[in-house]
Amino acid sequence: MGGVFRKLGSMAIDMVWQLGFIARFFWLILYYSGQSFTRLRLTIRELYFSGVLSLLIILVSGLFVGLVLGLQGYEILQRYGSTDAMGTMVALSLLRELGPVVAGLLFASRAGSAVTAEIGLMKVTEQLKAMDMMAVSPIARVVAPRFWGGVVSMPLLAAMFSAMGIFGGWLIGVVFIGVDNGAFWSQMQAAVDFRYDVLNGVIKSCAFGVAVALIAVFEGYDCVPTAEGVSRAITRTVVSSALAILALDFVMTSFMFRGL
Amino acid sequence: MSEPLVSLENVRFAYGERTILRDISLSIPRGKVVAIMGGSGCGKTTLLRLIGGQERAVGGRVLVDGQDVAKLGRDKLYAMRRRMGMLFQFGALFTDISVFDNVAFPLREHTDLPPELINDLVLMKLHAVGLRGAARLMPGELSGGMARRVALARTIALDPMLLMYDEPFTGLDPISLGVIGQLIRRLNDALGASSVIVTHDIQESLQIVDYIYFISEGRVVAEGTPEDIRKTSDPFVHQFVHAEADGPVPFHYPAGDYATALVGGPA
Ligand SMILES: Nc1ncnc2c1ncn2[C@@H]1O[C@H](COP(=O)(O)OP(=O)(O)OP(=O)(O)O)[C@@H](O)[C@H]1O
Ligand SMILES: [Mg+2]
Numbered sequence: 001m002g003g004v005f006r007k008l009g010s011m012a013i014d015m016v017w018q019l020g021f022i023a024r025f026f027w028l029i030l031y032y033s034g035q036s037f038t039r040l041r042l043t044i045r046e047l048y049f050s051g052v053l054s055l056l057i058i059l060v061s062g063l064f065v066g067l068v069l070g071l072q073g074y075e076i077l078q079r080y081g082s083t084d085a086m087g088t089m090v091a092l093s094l095l096r097e098l099g100p101v102v103a104g105l106l107f108a109s110r111a112g113s114a115v116t117a118e119i120g121l122m123k124v125t126e127q128l129k130a131m132d133m134m135a136v137s138p139i140a141r142v143v144a145p146r147f148w149g150g151v152v153s154m155p156l157l158a159a160m161f162s163a164m165g166i167f168g169g170w171l172i173g174v175v176f177i178g179v180d181n182g183a184f185w186s187q188m189q190a191a192v193d194f195r196y197d198v199l200n201g202v203i204k205s206c207a208f209g210v211a212v213a214l215i216a217v218f219e220g221y222d223c224v225p226t227a228e229g230v231s232r233a234i235t236r237t238v239v240s241s242a243l244a245i246l247a248l249d250f251v252m253t254s255f256m257f258r259g260l
Numbered sequence: 261m262s263e264p265l266v267s268l269e270n271v272r273f274a275y276g277e278r279t280i281l282r283d284i285s286l287s288i289p290r291g292k293v294v295a296i297m298g299g300s301g302c303g304k305t306t307l308l309r310l311i312g313g314q315e316r317a318v319g320g321r322v323l324v325d326g327q328d329v330a331k332l333g334r335d336k337l338y339a340m341r342r343r344m345g346m347l348f349q350f351g352a353l354f355t356d357i358s359v360f361d362n363v364a365f366p367l368r369e370h371t372d373l374p375p376e377l378i379n380d381l382v383l384m385k386l387h388a389v390g391l392r393g394a395a396r397l398m399p400g401e402l403s404g405g406m407a408r409r410v411a412l413a414r415t416i417a418l419d420p421m422l423l424m425y426d427e428p429f430t431g432l433d434p435i436s437l438g439v440i441g442q443l444i445r446r447l448n449d450a451l452g453a454s455s456v457i458v459t460h461d462i463q464e465s466l467q468i469v470d471y472i473y474f475i476s477e478g479r480v481v482a483e484g485t486p487e488d489i490r491k492t493s494d495p496f497v498h499q500f501v502h503a504e505a506d507g508p509v510p511f512h513y514p515a516g517d518y519a520t521a522l523v524g525g526p527a
Contacts, residue, residue: 122355130352133312135341136369 025139025218029147032140036148042141046149050111054157057110058103062161065098066090066168073169074177083179087188090169091162095192095201096257099162101249104208106161107154108241112216115146116237119220120230128221143221147213154209155202162201200256207252211244264289265325265422265454266311272319272478273306280306282478284320288422293448293455295465297500298475301513304458305349307475308424311456312346313337324422342370345415349426349458351407353399359386359410360395366417385413388443390436405431412440416447423448423455429464437461441468462500466490474500 036043073089119142122128128138166188173179192198216237223233264287273281280303288294296304309315310322313329322329324340332340353362363382367373373381386392389409399407408431415423425444429437445468448455459465465472466486474482474496482494489497515521 118356125355126348126350126352127354129314130346130348131354133314133341133344133346133348134366134369135338136366137338141369 021222022214022218025221026214028139029144029214029217032137032144033148035140036144039145042145043148046145047153048149050107050115050146050149051153051156054107054110054153055160057106058157058161059164061102061106062099062164063168065102065161066094066165066170067172068168069093069098069165070169070172070177074173074179083173083177084183084187085191086169086173086179087166087184088191090173091166091188091192092197094162094165094169095197097201097249097253099165100158100201100205100208101245103158103161103205104154104212104245105242107150107157107209108212108216108245109238111150111153112212112237112241113234115150115213115216116220116223116234117230119143119146119217120223120225120233123221123223124225124227124230138221143217147217150213150216151206151209154212155205158201158205158208200252203256204249204252207248208245211248212241215241215244263326266456267323268307268310268320269323270320271310271317271322273303273310273315273317275306280478281310281317284475284478284480286473286480286483288454288456289471290454291448291452292470293445293457293468295457295459295469295472296475297459297462297465297472300460302475303478304475305426308346308426308456308458311422311424312341312344342418343421345418345420345423347408347412347415347423347425347428349430351399351411353402353407353411353414355399357398358395359391359397359399359402362399362410363414363417365414370418381417382413385417386410388416388447389413390439405433405436408432409436409440412443419451419453421451421453423453425455425457425459427458427460429459429461437464444468 069090070086073086074083077083077086077089119128122138122142128142131138131141170184174181174184219233219237219240220230223229267287268284271281271284272279284307286294286296296307298304306315310317311324311329313322313332316330324344327336327340329337329340353359354365357365360382363385364378367378367381371378383392383395386395389412391406391409391413394402394406394410399410402410408428412425412428415425423444428440428444432440441464444455444457447453457465457469466489469486471485472483472489473480476496482489482492482496484492484497489501492498
């Protein structure tokens, strides 16, 4: 019995330590961020690796999610004879929830894991130590550009995911099923509010971007410098990012869309 | 000129519970090349880390150019490291950029030299290690020995005042070994720098260094100029020079009794 409490206690202490490390690390990233903007080339390179190379999976997934939304939405709305509202339904689900969340999950497994692996391997091969010995801060040179690359690409990817999803919904609804094209778009235009729906979605995707990018660079930087350590760090990046996204989503949704 | 560039005074260091260095005192005089020798795992790499400020001593002081490394803040430490070059034991080349960019890295980070000048400097450094022709290769395309020579070129890129080489001779064929040995000596003299070489290669060291320290079990157990070392009857030194497995320097990492471990099953 005492053993259980001891374990719980030590786990709690470890977690507090970990949080402290992350906070300090985050502060250092911000502190050195100025440098990653003066050397914009580095950040743009990371933007390419995290953002541009994730485009394909984001666009394809967005399309499929939109197609499914179209089918399900039509099937449900048909019961109430309001298939004209299909555009509204597809757009709202994507902009408010699915766009940021699903794009965030995909982004964590596609780009976040890659960032963790890269930084972790640089640690294993002592590249970070060598850089530090050359009086170049690895946080400024390696970590901060990757962090900002992730933070900037995430909202853009989420936006493209939503756009592609709406296109998918339109394809199913209007082209294949035959919902009225004008109704599809005009209902959407009337029902979607820029500030309430679009902006809140963008805020969500920005928050997810910060969370995923921070987790990815931290896990890489903090990993045990062995092959096994890197593989564990990658797993942790994907799992913690997913949990962070879902938890943040719940909290933010409950503040943004109370409808009270 | 009198005060040494680096001096360690009764330095003690431990990784967690395990004490690696017990009581090390040594100095690296300005303009000299000093070799540090000792069995594998005795803490030579750790010693260089202490000098570079990557680890902090638990006791004693590490002075570089009169400054206590452990007391330096971040900016001062970085300012000091700009004047140091460290060759890592495993090279530690940046794998995502070419050989040329690796050597150019410190120049680009710390100087505002125009690209043409950087180009010339990098090719000069690569030429010195015999790898000018490999400038466009990626680190993954190099052999182990080549990678270490590129790392050497990167280490000397900024013409530092203190050069630290962690086993510069491993993985080199006898010809490159001789050339690199001479290069280390000539660089030191041309730059007016001071150098520390961590190495197992006693024959090569006897040729090029001014002074040798032997470390065992966290202490300096023997020291002297190459002439002293050749003549000495010190058992440590004798074991090293003649590569004997039995002697005062243990070959085995500390462990329990071998026979008991074999008979008694898993420890
Ligand atoms: N990060 C670390 N954490 C814990 N122990 C370490 C760490 N790095 C090294 N050690 C231990 O410290 C001791 C000294 O290591 P060090 O790398 O300095 O040896 P070395 O003299 O350079 O050996 P070699 O000649 O094999 O390179 C070793 O016994 C090693 O087990
Ligand atoms: Mg070593």
